[in-house]
Amino acid sequence: MPTGRRERKKAATRQKIADAAMRLFLERGYDAVGIRDVAAEADVAVTTLFSHFAAKEALVFEQDQDFEQRITGAVTGRAPDEPLLPALRREIRALVRHCTAEGAAPVWRMIAGSPALREYEESMRLRHADSLAAAVAADPGLPLTPTACRTLARFVVDAYSLAREAADPDAAVDEIFPMIEAAWEVAVRERGEPSGAGARTLGRSTTALTKD
Amino acid sequence: MPTGRRERKKAATRQKIADAAMRLFLERGYDAVGIRDVAAEADVAVTTLFSHFAAKEALVFEQDQDFEQRITGAVTGRAPDEPLLPALRREIRALVRHCTAEGAAPVWRMIAGSPALREYEESMRLRHADSLAAAVAADPGLPLTPTACRTLARFVVDAYSLAREAADPDAAVDEIFPMIEAAWEVAVRERGEPSGAGARTLGRSTTALTKD
DNA sequence: ACCGTAACACTACCCGTTAGGGTTTTGTAG
DNA sequence: CTACAAAACCCTAACGGGTAGTGTTACGGT
Structure with a gap:
């Protein structure tokens, strides 16, 4: 039932987080990047990040x-x-x-x-x-x-x-x-x-x- | 070279920790028991516990x-x-x-x-x-x-x-x-x-x- | 126009785990 | 027996992942 803008925004946020995460991970290494770094880079709150991904590792296995x-x-x-x-x-x-x-x-x-x-x-x-x-x-x-x-x-x-x-x-x-x-x-x-x-x-x- | 007592005491400590852990886990459930609870029950420091077991889960898969x-x-x-x-x-x-x-x-x-x-x-x-x-x-x-x-x-x-x-x-x-x-x-x-x-x-x- | 709800933010916190640094116990060599 | 190095142990404090609680905003349905 939810048609349109909401879903798109949600997907966009999710993608923004995943992209930011991958960028940082490849730049500095997985262990050297904290969840808070990823959230900051994606410009979202930590809790938002975890409402899109169940765990830090899930950022890597997005698909x-x-x-x-x-x-x-x-x-x-x-x-x-x-x-x-x-x-x-x-x-x-x-x-x-x-x-x-x-x-x-x-x-x-x-x-x-x-x-x-x-x-x-x-x-x-x-x-x-x-x-x-x-x-x-x-x-x-x-x-x-x-x-x-x-x-x-x-x-x-x-x-x-x-x-x-x-x-x-x-x-x-x-x-x-x-x-x-x-x-x-x-x-x-x-x-x-x-x-x-x-x-x-x-x-x-x-x-x-x-x-x- | 280390002969005797030292090894025995170490093994005893390890066993004491494992036993305490299993007792608590079975009593209250794995997730409801913290590392600090196990250490207290075994009467050792948290750091000692981690010098015997690499992770909380290793307490369960002792052998x-x-x-x-x-x-x-x-x-x-x-x-x-x-x-x-x-x-x-x-x-x-x-x-x-x-x-x-x-x-x-x-x-x-x-x-x-x-x-x-x-x-x-x-x-x-x-x-x-x-x-x-x-x-x-x-x-x-x-x-x-x-x-x-x-x-x-x-x-x-x-x-x-x-x-x-x-x-x-x-x-x-x-x-x-x-x-x-x-x-x-x-x-x-x-x-x-x-x-x-x-x-x-x-x-x-x-x-x-x-x-x- | 209005309400329910989903997405988001913020704070504070819990928990596993480790670092740093100190104390006791044990095996061994003098 | 004493001395000494190493191993085992303890304590404090912290770090980083993850969550609860509590709002606030923005959207979709009616």
């Missing part, structure tokens, strides 16, 4: 909802008969590429250099894994136990974080995803349709396993 | 080094020709059982109820996964890429945390480990000896995959 939406969207929004894992692999590859692109390097160096930020990111990933598990569990075409859904989701999120840290992120995705696909196939065979449907869901990528 | 040592020990200390994954599976099962035993329930309920504790535990697990990855990478009988080692380590640590949260932890271990074994076998085939050695390393548990 974490993007990640969650994209990864669950890759499951729920894929083409009707598209197998699950290739869709996830494509999305993870895109996300990894996006994080290892040109301008993003200093930000990720900063994150790697601060334990608080790494810790925060990891707990974000846990939430994302839970959302992904829920999305997978909700797919009527996938007959998996809840535990298998959660396991798959963790593995996929692990793939993202491992690939991002790898020397060659693209190669890492190609190395890890066959492992996940094999794990997935086992889960499907345990509980899924015994004959053909499970293999079709996994798609062409299972040839590595069935070739003996 | 995290146990976990790290046991899990890496399961890799480095296994029988000469014992395959890797059964050894890991056995250790993980024991650790999960230990955490879901009788008296431990209130503690884990407390952990589940505090975001700070969950976050701390997750970053612990990351460290443990790194140690495990290093142990796996150091095993001369396992020809794996660094990325594969890290992936396997993450998956194993995930298995622990997923099983601990599952309704039936034992069944969860039995559900997740076949998935990890399949992933492992793919990693071995990509880089390992082409014919027999890889399968021998994995052991009898791969029958589920090769039975078609």
